Amino acid sequence: MPLTITIPTALRQYAGGNSEIEVEAKTAGEALEQLTTRHAELRKHLYNDQNRLRNFVTVYVNDEDIRYLNGPDTPIKDGDTVMIVPAIAGGATTAENVAAPHASTAEFPQLSHEEIARYSRHLIMPEVGMEGQRKLKAARVLMIGTGGLGAPLGMYLAAAGVGTLGLVDFDVVDESNLQRQIVHGTKDVGRLKIESARDRLSDINPLINIETHNTRLTSENALELFREYDIVADGTDNFPTRYLVNDACVLTGKPNVYGSIFRFEGQASVFWANADGGRGACYRCLYPEPPPPGLVPSCAEGGVLGVLPGIVGAIQANEAIKLILGDGEPLINRLLLFDAWKMRFRELKLRRDPACPICGENATIKELIDYEEFCGLKPQPTAEQLAQASGQEQMPEITATELKERLEHGADIQIIDVREPHEYEIARIPQTKLIPLGQVVGRIAEIDPERETVVHCKGGGRSAKAIEDLKRAGFTGRLINLKGGITAWSTEVDPSVPKY
């Protein structure tokens, strides 16, 4: 088919000064092929070294962009016009959403043959390629926590070739961690988590650096630590640290790759106040205030599906990698909600809060604060101290050993277990009656006030609450709290009762 190709002014000198060139072709691709065969000089200005159209070159057939038709295979009809036009993009400085502070590609470290072999599945994707892999190698990611979220996060970042991983944790591997914290193994129980994680991550990828920080993250050390890294990934399980990570990220200008989990539900986002020309929301824009202490239980209290942190932590790894590559669509100003029970993802839009106390227009927080206090977790006076202060009788307590002895001597004691039925399924003290905390006042009649009563739960907290509730409801009998709950019973009296 005869057709006309319109040459933009800027390219005419490579096309013999012509503004229009007639060719015969059946498709748009064929037309360009003919054009560049006839005017060879045009070729390098339209195609890159890999013989693909340069990213800014757009081809229109009549008034349609061929990318939205059939690309180079777009058919040509008699008399059609093909037009070559560029899309021109630009931008100030290097302020892309690229986290690594390197101005130009030349500064990224080269890859060894060993690395090229290892990362081949990345390298063959143009979205990563050599340049992206070198950016990954140059990147420094700080992981707060090496637990449920930190496990997949660290393993995937290590495998992906993130050059330097910083690990912050102060905890020790416990048996109850292994159900979800897959970076640690059974042989690691009792070891420092950062050491166990370091060994596993170096086994996955010995070509990366791992920097361990055996410390609790605090307002004193956070800023100094964060400044050393490009990206901070929050894998913490408590509110004070979450606010601390957020505030320290805002103050140091680092992106905070956030994940959180509870029972069957997870959240993920990228909080980065500096993103999008200073329009990124931070964690405080989403949650200005922490929930009241005790309202949201931790995983230790509320439980968590073991797979859940695997999914959420892997999402965090994915987001961190995109931030390093400076491409794709990161979770900036988007909160991803995941329900593993229903298997549903939802997404909420986030906005920078102009009144945010740390990233807003008139920010009042200029330095890190006391986050325990902010979250209402300053050690409160205990019930005992309060009782003593007000001249009341102290709550009577009994240790597991004492209880065992008294039972053996035939004491007439009724034991009330105020845990939940599913906990009772896991472990129980013999000869006890189960009345969950929430029902204890309603079922007060089932407790004989004439007999001595020992109340117990898992650790002693809920049983103390039950005793207070019962007294307030007018229970007159003698109530004694089992110190340390069934956990202490297992330790001191009967190891055959499993701990959970």
Next chain:
Amino acid sequence: MIKIDEEQLTEIKRHAEVEYPHECCGLLIGRIEDNGRTRIVSATYPVKNSWEASPQHDRMLIAPIDYARAERESSKKGLGVVGDYHSHPDHPAVPSQFDLEHSPWPTMSYIVVSVREGQAAELRSWEIAEDHSKFNEEEIVKGS
């Protein structure tokens, strides 16, 4: 080399100030002479910044459809698109790596104007090396 009138330079600066703190962008209409080495600008052609997401503060995109329209309209007068301009709010009038990767051809001029706190500051013009490897600053010859 770029030949451009004071009037057009003023238009570019004004456009940059109006769009501040966002980036402005536009095309330069005129003729290319001297084997692609000289641009003679006779008009500016302001274009809507088509960068889709929010970071207009430090991004600009001239959509191909706008480029095509400018080329078509000016061809009636025997002119064409010979370059583009854009602003760098609170950054120097130096093209970035991103500019380099997204600017088309060595025959064109690339004007960058820096805007500091809402006021247009330095204005410089650049051309891309024949092998697309870097920008070279070019001389601005002012007309009447």
